[in-house]
Amino acid sequence: xQRVTQPEKLLSVFKGAPVELKCNYSYxxxxxxxxxxxxxxxRLQLLLRHISRESIKGFTADLNKGETSFHLKxxxxxxxxxxxxxxxxxVQGTGKLIFGQGTTLQVxx
Amino acid sequence: xxxxxxxxxxxxxxxxxSVAFWCNPISGHATLYWYQQILGQGPKLLIQFQNNGVVDDxxxxxxxxxxxxxxxxxxxxxxxxxxxxxxxxYLCASSLETxxxxxxxxxxxxxxxxx
Numbered sequence: 001x002q003r004v005t006q007p008e009k010l011l012s013v014f015k016g017a018p019v020e021l022k023c024n025y026s027y028x029x030x031x032x033x034x035x036x037x038x039x040x041x042x043r044l045q046l047l048l049r050h051i052s053r054e055s056i057k058g059f060t061a062d063l064n065k066g067e068t069s070f071h072l073k074x075x076x077x078x079x080x081x082x083x084x085x086x087x088x089x090x091v092q093g094t095g096k097l098i099f100g101q102g103t104t105l106q107v108x109x
Numbered sequence: 110x111x112x113x114x115x116x117x118x119x120x121x122x123x124x125x126x127s128v129a130f131w132c133n134p135i136s137g138h139a140t141l142y143w144y145q146q147i148l149g150q151g152p153k154l155l156i157q158f159q160n161n162g163v164v165d166d167x168x169x170x171x172x173x174x175x176x177x178x179x180x181x182x183x184x185x186x187x188x189x190x191x192x193x194x195x196x197x198x199y200l201c202a203s204s205l206e207t208x209x210x211x212x213x214x215x216x217x218x219x220x221x222x223x224x
Contacts, residue, residue, distance in 0.1 A: 004151075032210060043112070044152070044200065044215040051210060086151050094165050095140065095207045099151030 002027050004089050006100035013077050014108050021072040021103050023061075023087030032090040033070040034097070035061055039083045047072075047085070057081070077107045111135065113216035115201050121222045127189040130219045134182070134203030140164075141178055142213060143186050144200040152200055158184065159207045188221075196223045 003026040013019055025031055035047040048056045050063045050070060061072045070087060087100040114133040122128050134141050140159050144152035155174065157164040160181040169176070173192070178184040188195055198218040204211040 009149075034212075043217050044202075046212045049210075049212070088151075090210070093207075094157060095204060095211055095213075096142075096154050096157055096165055097144075097152070097213060099153070101149070101151050 002089065002091065002098050004087050004098050004100035006085075006087055006103050008103045009101070010104045010106065012106040012108065015079055016076050019072075019074045019077045019081070019105065019107075021085050021087075021105065023070045023072065023100060025068050025070065025087075025089050027068075027089055029092050031063070031065075031070075032092070033061075033063060034088045034090065035059070035070075035072050036086045036088055036099075037083050038086070044086070077105075079107045079109060081105060082107045113201055113203055113214055115199075115216035115219055117219060118217060119220050119222075121224065122191055123224050124193055125190040127187065128191055128221060129185055129187045130199050130201075130221075132184045132186070132201030132216060134184075134201070135214055138203035138205055138214070139181075140204045140207045140211070141184050142202040142204075143176055143184070144202065146198045146200055146218070148197070155186070157207075164207055191221075191223045193223050196221055 005024045033050045037047040038044045086102045088097040143155045146152040155169045156166040158178040176186045200218045201216040202213040204213045
């Protein structure tokens with residue numbers, strides 16, 4: 001079965017603290033994974049994709065095929081990082097995205 | 110570059126009524142997606158078009174939902190008749206082509222409330 005699990009609905013941290021948003025997936029093929037973000041009153045947008053191996057706004061994510069995980073990390077959280085974060089798996093052949101339930105990140109001053 | 114446009118932004122109807130949503134993708138994007146996002150959940154794909162052909166509609170409740178993309182550009186999603194459980198945000202997205210690697214660009218969504 002194709003599935004993405006984000007176990008935390010809400011993650012609350014203080015500014016400057018490290019952040020790790022967890023994502024686990026179930027997929028029989030070679031996974032293409034993404035993190036999408038939705039800031040308050042904005043539309044859903046791509047944050048980063050694993051194939052690019054890039055750091056966006058200080059965030060990184062490493063694909064761990066052994067643990068079937070794609071956790072999102074940032075060493076020092078900023079207040080502007082407060083948003084809803086979705087992990088998504090792209091299905092080979094169609095590009096269809098399977099989303100997790102999302103994690104709300106709240107960064108307190 | 111203009112983003113994905115959707116209308117209306119909000120709609121309130123009573124159960125058993127009909128409703129239609131419109132989406133205009135980014136110019137040049139061949140692939141168009143409709144997602145349903147129920148409160149507290151991630152978006153779920155309803156239907157995917159490549160130009161004017163359907164790629165995936167496996168999760169579209171075809172007894173009440175229909176969608177078309179007649180000229181391969183803008184698209185309409187219809188619900189007839191609506192049920193209470195259809196209350197959700199309906200998101201339209203587009204991408205350059207059908208590929209697992211392509212970024213999807215999302216519209217602002219239409220929030221549907223069924224009373």
